[in-house]
Amino acid sequence: MAVYTEVSDEELAAFVRSYAIGRVLAVKGIAEGVENSNFLLHTDSGFFLLTLYEKRVAEADLPFFLGLMEHVAARGITCPLPVKTVSGATLGRLAGRPAAIVTFLDGVSVRRPAAGHCAEVGRALAALHRAGTDFPLRRPNALSITAWPPLLQAAQGRADEVARGLGERAALALADVQQHWPARLPQGVVHADLFPDNVFFIDDRLSGLIDFYFACNDALAYDIAICLNAWCFETDGSFNVTKGRALLAGYEAVRPLSTAEVDALPVLCRGAALRFMLTRLVDWLNVPSGALVKPKDPLEYDRKLAFHMGAACASDYGLMR
Ligand SMILES: Nc1ncnc2c1ncn2[C@@H]1O[C@H](COP(=O)(O)OP(=O)(O)O)[C@@H](O)[C@H]1O
Ligand SMILES: N[C@@H](CCOP(=O)(O)O)C(=O)O
Numbered sequence: 001m002a003v004y005t006e007v008s009d010e011e012l013a014a015f016v017r018s019y020a021i022g023r024v025l026a027v028k029g030i031a032e033g034v035e036n037s038n039f040l041l042h043t044d045s046g047f048f049l050l051t052l053y054e055k056r057v058a059e060a061d062l063p064f065f066l067g068l069m070e071h072v073a074a075r076g077i078t079c080p081l082p083v084k085t086v087s088g089a090t091l092g093r094l095a096g097r098p099a100a101i102v103t104f105l106d107g108v109s110v111r112r113p114a115a116g117h118c119a120e121v122g123r124a125l126a127a128l129h130r131a132g133t134d135f136p137l138r139r140p141n142a143l144s145i146t147a148w149p150p151l152l153q154a155a156q157g158r159a160d161e162v163a164r165g166l167g168e169r170a171a172l173a174l175a176d177v178q179q180h181w182p183a184r185l186p187q188g189v190v191h192a193d194l195f196p197d198n199v200f201f202i203d204d205r206l207s208g209l210i211d212f213y214f215a216c217n218d219a220l221a222y223d224i225a226i227c228l229n230a231w232c233f234e235t236d237g238s239f240n241v242t243k244g245r246a247l248l249a250g251y252e253a254v255r256p257l258s259t260a261e262v263d264a265l266p267v268l269c270r271g272a273a274l275r276f277m278l279t280r281l282v283d284w285l286n287v288p289s290g291a292l293v294k295p296k297d298p299l300e301y302d303r304k305l306a307f308h309m310g311a312a313c314a315s316d317y318g319l320m321r
Helices: 009-017 059-073 115-131 145-162 166-180 220-231 241-254 259-285 298-309
Strands: 024-029 037-043 046-052 092-094 097-103 187-190 199-202 205-209 216-219
Touching (some): 009 024, 009 092, 059 097, 059 115, 115 199, 166 259, 216 220, 220 241
Antiparallel strands (some): 037 046, 046 097, 092 097, 199 205
């Protein structure tokens, strides 16, 4: 469970009084997630999601995240909407942390995505990219390629405690992506964390997207690479090319890829795998004492990275040209 910050009943009641959503009837820490403290809030007006923003979320970035949700929702993307206080603010402070209340989204995330789910995610990702086109705020990717060397440095000394050779594999992958990283791909607002736990379905139809707290400006195709990694591998570590094909076809039905994006797909997948391996590794080695959190497995992404290091072209991911 990700609850890093505890909130007293008195503090919560006072915080909720600044909104026009009635009294708190119940509150419950949420069992998923690793980044922020999340609570399901039941009030006289219904259900809401209360988030206290933790270490990786810079307070200065919150207007970008909350504004983006409002912006894309107004353009047809189903996602949580920030609830405003009676004085019109979307952001407050609770238990010493920046905090916001957003609307509750119906649906459930899928644990074992099928090709049909991957196709829906591809379409939704492209629709999100289109919806973000005219978003006026900017946020550079704080976890882009320039952030990976310090992450590796922070973990390298202890990486082999997790698996033998892990530090060396990461260093080799980093050198490789640094050498081949594409410079001028189409840019825009990317979600940057569209994992299965951040996509809801109802009756196998995609019903909404959540967790915009890594969103930023970056190469749009990098977001596709993140999704190929998160959606198209099997639990035995193999890449499912049928799922890859479905995701990419879903994406291209809404936003066709340029030749440069197609060509860059393998290195983008390597970079995306390395990024999540490194953040998971750093988190794995630094679980805050007393936090109710289950860190995610860095070795899952070590295995994905190994697949990508052997993949040469976009057809290895199911993209035919
Ligand atoms: N708006 C929402 N509506 C319904 N459930 C939500 C909403 N936001 C988050 N959740 C639930 O809370 C969990 C954790 O949220 P998430 O934003 O992924 O946390 P974190 O950013 O801390 O990792 C999600 O997996 C989902 O179950
Ligand atoms: N998706 C990331 C970690 C961020 O977790 P989320 O719950 O905010 O999606 C990972 O799997 O490493």
